[in-house]
Amino acid sequence: MTTPIIITDPDTDRYHTFGYISWWQQEVVRQxxxxxxxxxxxxxxxxxxxxxxxxxxxxxxxxxxxxxxxxxxxxxxxxxxxxxxxxxxxxxxxxxxxxxxxxxxxxxxxxxxxxxxxxxxxxxxxxxxxxxxxxxxxxxxxxxxxxxxxxxxxxxxxxxxxxxxxxxxxxxxxxxxxxxxxxxxxxxxxxxxxxxxxxxxxxxxxxxxxxxxxxxxxxxxxxxxxxxxxxxxxxxxxxxxxxxxxxxxYPVKEMCMSHATMQPVVELPQARAAETTVGDLLRIAQAQLGSGAALELGFELVTGMACLECGQESPVFQRMARLYETAAVCPNCGGRREMQLLHRIQGNEEFLERTLAEIDLPPLSIIRARHGRESVYLELTGDKESFLSFA
Ligand SMILES: [Zn+2]
Ligand SMILES: [Zn+2]
Incomplete structure (x- = not known):
């Protein structure tokens, strides 16, 4: 390492001591x-x-x-x-x-x-x-x-x-x-x-x-x-x-489920979870991969619940993992409700005008767009400035 050691004034610099550590770079830590x-x-x-x-x-x-x-x-x-x-x-x-x-x-x-x-x-x-x-x-x-x-x-x-x-x-x-x-x-x-x-x-x-x-x-x-x-x-x-x-x-497991990398990630500086609609994102996916492209959510989205007894239907639009068992009980008749699930968006859905936040996608999400074997990963980079703002 050829980085010069910078020794500061101990009276005014709280990081003074670190300056004596040969490899320590306060600027790296600060950034x-x-x-x-x-x-x-x-x-x-x-x-x-x-x-x-x-x-x-x-x-x-x-x-x-x-x-x-x-x-x-x-x-x-x-x-x-x-x-x-x-x-x-x-x-x-x-x-x-x-x-x-x-x-x-x-x-x-x-x-x-x-x-x-x-x-x-x-x-x-x-x-x-x-x-x-x-x-x-x-x-x-x-x-x-x-x-x-x-x-x-x-x-x-x-x-x-x-x-x-x-x-x-x-x-x-x-x-x-x-x-x-x-x-x-x-x-x-x-x-x-x-x-x-x-x-x-x-x-x-x-x-x-x-x-x-x-x-x-x-x-x-x-x-x-x-x-x-x-x-x-x-x-x-x-x-x-x-x-x-x-x-x-530890030995590396060949079939380990975690070893999946998202590549390539496409940054979308204009896309924000609270503003970009499902339809907007689908159009971006199709511009990237062609007209047959679909969005793969990577989780089960509960779009609605339908009661098996009284037939009442209500929209949900939340991840399955977020729901508790009580959601399976019909508020109208107490009967058992069935979930309507979805994990792929292809363009014929009725909720394309919903924002991404309204289908339970958080700010700075990365969503997979797929066409056949080809995939790109679309990042809602427009959220970066507001989400990663530190005080
Ligand atoms: Zn692993
Ligand atoms: Zn019911």
């Missing part, structure tokens, strides 16, 4: 955009570290609210935060720790409420999660857009840190066993509608294992940003009872 998914025990620690280091842009994603039991493991939360959204309190405290950091709080479900383009436009993703389902989602999204992500997991005094990087070694899904899939499928065990009422087994964690694992996660993210060597597809296992730390490598 970086990091997505932290999960603002629980691990997320708090990762956010704290990234803030202290002066990360330029932090996107904090979580769907949860703060309860008192979080306070024993969450350095950013206070007792007065009870009931607040975790992302809001975390964003506020990050800003307090370091006003240089630009922050955006995003409250939602990562499994289906964040556009894939968001993953494309960040530099690194740090997963601070407590469940397999969200890890699997992040893994698939990261592969789809070819971005590395850093996973962390804690239980009692144990911890795991893993870097997953598309095309370089095993991914998270490669590591899943049949039992893992069973646990993930529990959440979708109802024939059609997602179950929300299955409580996930609460795993006991400590602030110490959270800070140890999160520290390693932050360092891996920092190395990725600087282009330093990381070890994707391997796990660092930390046993805090015996103080053993060791690395283990």
């Amino acid at each position: 970086a955009t990091v997505l932290v998914v999960g603002a629980g025990a691990l997320g708090n620690e990762v956010l704290k570290n990234l803030a202290l280091m002066g990360i330029g842009n932090l996107l904090i994603a979580d769907f949860d609210t703060i309860e008192d039991s979080n306070l024993s493991r969450s350095v950013l939360f206070r007792a007065s935060d009870n009931g607040r959204r975790k992302v809001d309190a975390a964003a506020e405290r990050v800003k307090e720790l370091n006003p240089d950091v630009n922050v955006k709080a995003w409250h939602g479900n990562i499994n289906f409420e964040m556009g894939l383009g968001v993953f494309r436009h960040v530099d690194v993703i740090v997963g601070c999660l407590d469940n397999r389902e969200a890890r699997l989602s992040i893994n698939r999204f990261s592969w789809a857009v070819n971005k590395p992500w850093v996973d962390g997991a804690i239980q009692e005094l144990m911890g795991i840190v893993r870097v997953f990087w598309p095309g370089r070694g095993a991914c998270y899904e490669c590591t899943l066993t049949d039992l893992d899939y069973q646990i993930i499928n529990l959440r979708y065990s109802c024939p059609l509608l997602a179950r929300d009422n299955i409580l996930q087994g609460k795993v006991p964690t400590t602030p110490t294992s959270a800070s140890i694992v999160a520290a390693f996660q932050t360092q891996e993210a920092l190395k990725l940003l600087h282009g330093l060597e990381v070890q994707p597809g391997k796990a660092m296992l930390i046993n805090g009872l015996t103080n053993d730390v060791y690395m283990t490598e």
